[in-house]
Amino acid sequence: MLKDITLGQYFPGDTIVHRLDPRTKLLCVTLYIAEIFTANTVCGVLLSYATLAMAVILSKTTVKQLLKGMKPLLFIIILTGLLNLFYTTGDTLVKFWIFNITRQGVIRSAQMVSRIVMLICGSFLLTLTTSPLSITDGLEMLMNPLKKLRVPVHELSMMMSIALRFIPTLMEETDKIMSAQKARGADFETGSLFQRAKALLPVLVPLFVSAFRRADELATAMECRCYHGGSGRTRMKELKMESRDWLCILLFLALLAAVIALRVLGI
Amino acid sequence: MEPIIKIENLRFRYPGNKEDSLKNISTSFEKGSFTAILGHNGSGKSTLAKHLNSILLPSEGRVLVKGMDTADESRLLDIRRTVGMVFQNPDNQIVASVVEDDVAFAPENLGVESSEIRRRVDAALKQVEMYEYRTHAPHLLSGGQKQRIAIAGVLAMQPEVIVLDEPTAMLDPQGRHEVINCIEELRRQGVTVILITHHMSECIHCDRLIVMSDGEIRMDGTPSEVFSRVEELRAMDLDVPETVDILYQFRKRGLDVPINALEAESCAAVVAVALHVLEGAFDE
Numbered sequence: 001m002l003k004d005i006t007l008g009q010y011f012p013g014d015t016i017v018h019r020l021d022p023r024t025k026l027l028c029v030t031l032y033i034a035e036i037f038t039a040n041t042v043c044g045v046l047l048s049y050a051t052l053a054m055a056v057i058l059s060k061t062t063v064k065q066l067l068k069g070m071k072p073l074l075f076i077i078i079l080t081g082l083l084n085l086f087y088t089t090g091d092t093l094v095k096f097w098i099f100n101i102t103r104q105g106v107i108r109s110a111q112m113v114s115r116i117v118m119l120i121c122g123s124f125l126l127t128l129t130t131s132p133l134s135i136t137d138g139l140e141m142l143m144n145p146l147k148k149l150r151v152p153v154h155e156l157s158m159m160m161s162i163a164l165r166f167i168p169t170l171m172e173e174t175d176k177i178m179s180a181q182k183a184r185g186a187d188f189e190t191g192s193l194f195q196r197a198k199a200l201l202p203v204l205v206p207l208f209v210s211a212f213r214r215a216d217e218l219a220t221a222m223e224c225r226c227y228h229g230g231s232g233r234t235r236m237k238e239l240k241m242e243s244r245d246w247l248c249i250l251l252f253l254a255l256l257a258a259v260i261a262l263r264v265l266g267i
Numbered sequence: 268m269e270p271i272i273k274i275e276n277l278r279f280r281y282p283g284n285k286e287d288s289l290k291n292i293s294t295s296f297e298k299g300s301f302t303a304i305l306g307h308n309g310s311g312k313s314t315l316a317k318h319l320n321s322i323l324l325p326s327e328g329r330v331l332v333k334g335m336d337t338a339d340e341s342r343l344l345d346i347r348r349t350v351g352m353v354f355q356n357p358d359n360q361i362v363a364s365v366v367e368d369d370v371a372f373a374p375e376n377l378g379v380e381s382s383e384i385r386r387r388v389d390a391a392l393k394q395v396e397m398y399e400y401r402t403h404a405p406h407l408l409s410g411g412q413k414q415r416i417a418i419a420g421v422l423a424m425q426p427e428v429i430v431l432d433e434p435t436a437m438l439d440p441q442g443r444h445e446v447i448n449c450i451e452e453l454r455r456q457g458v459t460v461i462l463i464t465h466h467m468s469e470c471i472h473c474d475r476l477i478v479m480s481d482g483e484i485r486m487d488g489t490p491s492e493v494f495s496r497v498e499e500l501r502a503m504d505l506d507v508p509e510t511v512d513i514l515y516q517f518r519k520r521g522l523d524v525p526i527n528a529l530e531a532e533s534c535a536a537v538v539a540v541a542l543h544v545l546e547g548a549f550d551e
Binding site: 213223226 | 354374378380384424
């Protein structure tokens with residue numbers, strides 16, 4: 001049933017990684033990405049892998065889940081690996097037919113693949129352990145300083161959370177409209193891609209009309225509940241940075257510093 | 268005592284319409300009362316409701332909420348926190364993806380301190396008996412439950428008046444029962460309730476019943492007064508509760524029974540008495 005869909009990849013749990021403040025997690029992922037792209041030595045890459053392994057273990061994520069998250073991007077990973085392997089010039093290791101594999105090519109290829117894998121796993125861990133709603137909240141708080149530059153931070157995050165709220169409702173409605181059209185003989189399953197896309201038109205029109213009506217009613221209901229933008233608003237669940245959050249950020253800063261040091265030293 | 272809402276010569280026309288949707292309405296609502304407004308689609312009852320908390324502003328005349336003019340923009344938030352409103356479709360008034368976050372929406376907008384919001388949210392959810400669902404996702408709840416969440420969302424503002432605009436129109440019988448019980452409970456707790464509906468059965472227990480048609484107030488009185496005017500109601504294409512209909516049919520056949528017994532029990536009692544009288548007449 002469409003009604004039972006879960007949004008994103010969030011997998012509820014009660015580990016230390018789940019309990020961290022979403023802002024901490026967002027910051028740490030950013031720091032981690034910087035770490036990945038700074039690391040250009042064997043030790044640096046290994047350290048980055050170790051960081052990832054630590055997060056995976058602490059969040060009790062299974063390797064199966066990680067592999068599932070990587071599946072859609074498998075093609076890109078392999079392609080990057082192969083291109084770097086065959087097209088890097090340097091000291092030849094193996095040579096057959098038109099291919100020329102160099103020592104530099106092997107290193108480069110391993111490095112690039114590592115980067116992509118760590119990048120995917122790192123951001124995947126974030127969405128796996130943080131609900132879309134907390135990510136929205138965290139982003140709003142992190143982007144708060146941008147308000148001074150007149151970026152409508154509150155409005156953006158409000159739009160995000162309302163969109164998240166209405167996805168299941170609109171899904172359910174799509175289901176209903178499709179059933180209604182099917183009952184009148186609409187055919188969504190056969191024909192060419194173009195024909196099938198065209199068959200969706202009688203679903204989309206009523207869906208849009210109803211979405212606008214809903215938006216209008218929701219706006220009135222929000223006004224009735226004294227909504228007047230973000231100014232003077234308080235929150236019931238205030239995000240609070242605990243000592244573990246600061247420790248976590250410090251740890252990731254230290255790791256980034258270590259990787260930079262390794263790069264400078266070239267080991 | 269000064270009424271909590273006072274409407275003076277209210278006239279309203281939607282922009283672009285040729286006819287007035289509300290024609291010269293004057294009335295007031297007492298604190299702590301339970302008023303039902305009954306009328307057909309297009310009778311102007313929802314338009315009237317939207318005037319009570321500044322969603323619509325009068326074309327002529329004025330609406331006073333606790334002495335504040337609804338056209339006074341500087342008092343807008345005060346007016347809206349005094350008069351809470353619940354609408355027909357529960358799906359389109361729930362803002363957040365978690366029940367308790369939705370109930371917290373109004374107090375968050377009002378800038379209430381977070382511990383106080385927590386207290387209000389818990390209290391409001393207990394009032395509508397949805398406390399154990401506080402961490403659920405609203406889209407997985409039933410219609411009646413969702414509508415009770417919407418009511419809790421308004422209660423968390425701690426309003427003095429709650430206006431419900433056909434809150435049961437989209438619900439199944441079970442959901443309707445839940446919501447009506449919830450409204451009765453609010454009334455017992457002293458909240459001023461204004462219920463807009465076209466279900467006769469929901470009006471039986473109110474203190475005062477207003478019947479609207481064509482943008483005007485046609486009848487205004489206690490439910491038993493209003494429902495005893497069967498012919499007038501029928502002329503407006505409105506029905507009467509079944510109990511009144513039964514008594515009305517008896518009267519048409521020449522049986523002298525009072526017509527204003529609204530509940531099944533009192534109706535049965537009235538009929539029983541009448542039958543005894545008849546029996547006595549035959550015995551002689």
